[in-house]
Amino acid sequence: MSLSVMLVFLGAALIGMPLAFALGLGAVAGVLESGFPLNMLPTRMMNAVNAFPLMSIPFFVLAGELMLKAGIMERLIDLANAAIGRVRGGLGHVTVLAGMGLSTVSGAAVADASALGSTMLRPLERHYGRGFSAAVIAASANLGPIIPPSGAMIVYAYMAGSTVSVGGLFLSGVIPGLLLVLGMLTMCSVIAHARGLPLTGEAFSARRVLSELRRSFIVLMMPVVVIGGTVGGAFTATEGSAVAVVYALAVGFLVTRRLRLADLPEAIGATVVTTAVVGAMIAFASAVTYMLTIDLFPQKLAAWLKGITTDPLTFMALVAVVLVVVGCFLESNAAYIMLVPLLHPIAVDYGVDPLHFGFLFVFNLVIGMLTPPVGVVLFVVCGLARMPVGEIARHVWPFVAFLYGLLGACMLVPGLVLWLPRAAGF
Template sequence: MSLAVIACFFVLGFFGMPLAFSLGCAALFGLWLAGFDPSIMPSRMMNAVNSFPLMSIPLFMIAGELMLKGGIMDRLVDFANAFIGRVRGGLAQVSIIAGAGLASVSGAAVADASALSSTLVPSLKQQYGLGFSSGVVAAAANLGPIIPPSGAMIVYAFMAGSSVSVGGLFMAGVVPGLILFATLMVLCWFISWKRDYPLVGDGFNLRNALRETRRSVIVFMMPVVVIGGIVVGAFTPTEGAAIGVCYALIIGFFVTRKLKVSDLPGVLLTAAKTTAMVGAMIAFASTVTFLFTIDLLPIKLAGAIKEITDSPLVFLLLVALMMLIVGMFLESNAANIMLVPLFHPIALQFGIDPLHFGFLFVLNLVIGMLTPPVGVILFVVCGITGVKMTELVRESWPFIAAMYGVLFLCMLVPGVVTALPRAMGY
């Protein structure tokens, strides 16, 4: 039965059906195969989305959109420019810094890709050409779900249950996120040096750097306040997201003064669309997960994997390979919702730290957002910049390889992921 449900979902997705619709049809098909009354589906769906922690997803989205409308990009770019100076790939590195700064307030790769593509690519392509410029902003946008706050981590923690906390998963992403950030910076310099791109920008000026730091510190305080409050237990992730919305409103209206009342309906509509999609997938997936459970699929899958190997590292490599394939064909939120209930319990049976496995799982699927043929970031960047898909994919591969390098580092050295959250008491 479980295999038939999965096959139904992928077949509908292959023919271009919306993900939520595909999940809903697969759930109904599974109930019919199992002989259950379809009337149990609405109650399961309602119970799945009737969750206080899930409210943090739209609130973080609203906070991110408000910060973008409030002129955060201008502050981030000016701040990055002040510190980079006249070096090879300087503008590309500015884009990576802007992506990291944006990640610390939005937590969504798609929103970051849209903002970075529309604001930075026009300047970047004058120096590096459209292909490399688009590849850089795509890689920078992919920092969004890795550096906390992260919508993908919230979804994972919800689907994994009580063994994984949102705050702990946020902390698990800090050190790997910084390593990935530094790796992308070095990669931009190396490619620029290899291709002999021209030097751009002014030399480093301490006075200018201090001035931009003073201007930007209030922006960078938002993730410190929100994430710091979640980590120390001052408030829940949902309450922290609500505080982030209030903070963003104050910044936009009274500090940058670029946010207008007329911007609010569009911000709310954008957040509502994304939240509705994620909420619908979680609701339908609750029925699919129920069918997997009664069919004992997690137990059968765990037994099959243990027949192949009893090594936790080999299990992680097998999951990484599977996520590479899944990420090429399935949107990351859908993959989280479908696969976390299957693989998370197996990881616990192998004795793998739940935060370690959770971060690796999220990073795997985030990288999938850059891999064709269904790399959602690729489509967003192509749609905004006009670059050809083949050219963008060619320019993105070095960044994808760097991300996999960080993934394998985290896999082989668990302390990179777990040391900080354990030190914080998670």
């Protein structure tokens, strides 16, 4: 039964059906083949989405929408410009730093790609050409799910169960996220010098940096308050997401004064659409997962993997290869929902640290958002830049290669991922 369910779902997804519908089709196939009572299916689907931790998803999405409408992009860009100074390819560096700042607010690569693209694409293109500009924006947007808060990490922690803490998973992304930023800045410098890109920006001034820091301080404090409160135990991740919304409203109405009551319906509408898509996938996937569970598919998969290797590092390498392929064809949320309940228990059985495996899983699928043919971030940036996916893929591959290199480093050196969570008691 499990094979037919997987084939129906994967076949539907690969031929381009909406992911929620593909999951539903897989669930129906499993129900019809197993004889499972149809009247129990709505109950299982409702129970899957009726979970307190999942409330954090719409709140974080709404907080990101509100902060963007509050005009934080301008402040982040001004701060990044002041910090970079006048260097070759300086606008590329500014885009990376702006992406880092934006990632601490939105936690979603697609939202960051849209915000960065609409703000930075034209200035970048004017100085550096369309291909390099689009690639830098796409790579910078991918910082969103790695640097906390991260919507992807929330979904992973929920699907993995009690063995993974959202706060611990958030902290696991801090050091790799900073390494990503440093690596991308270095790559921008190397590419700029190799291609002879022009100098951009104003001369560095410590006074200007301090001025922009004071101006942006209240915005930069949002992740400190939300993540610090979550890690410190002041509130749960779900409560922290509600705090983020209140903080975003206060910043928009009282600090930047760019947020208007007329902006709220649009922000809420975008939040509803995003949450509905994720919720539908979780509901349908719960039925598919249940079909696989009653057929003992996880146990069969574990036995098959252990027949190949008993070494935890080799197991993680095999999973990484599988996720590379999955990331090329499936949207990341669908992959979390389908694969985490299957692979996470097996990783624990292999003795792999749950936080370590969780971060590697998320990081791997985040990279998949930059790889064709189903690289969601690539499609967003291509739409904004009005260029084909193949062209942007030619320019983005050095960043993808660096991302996979860092993924390998995090796999071989667990301390890069686990040191900060362990220091915080996770």
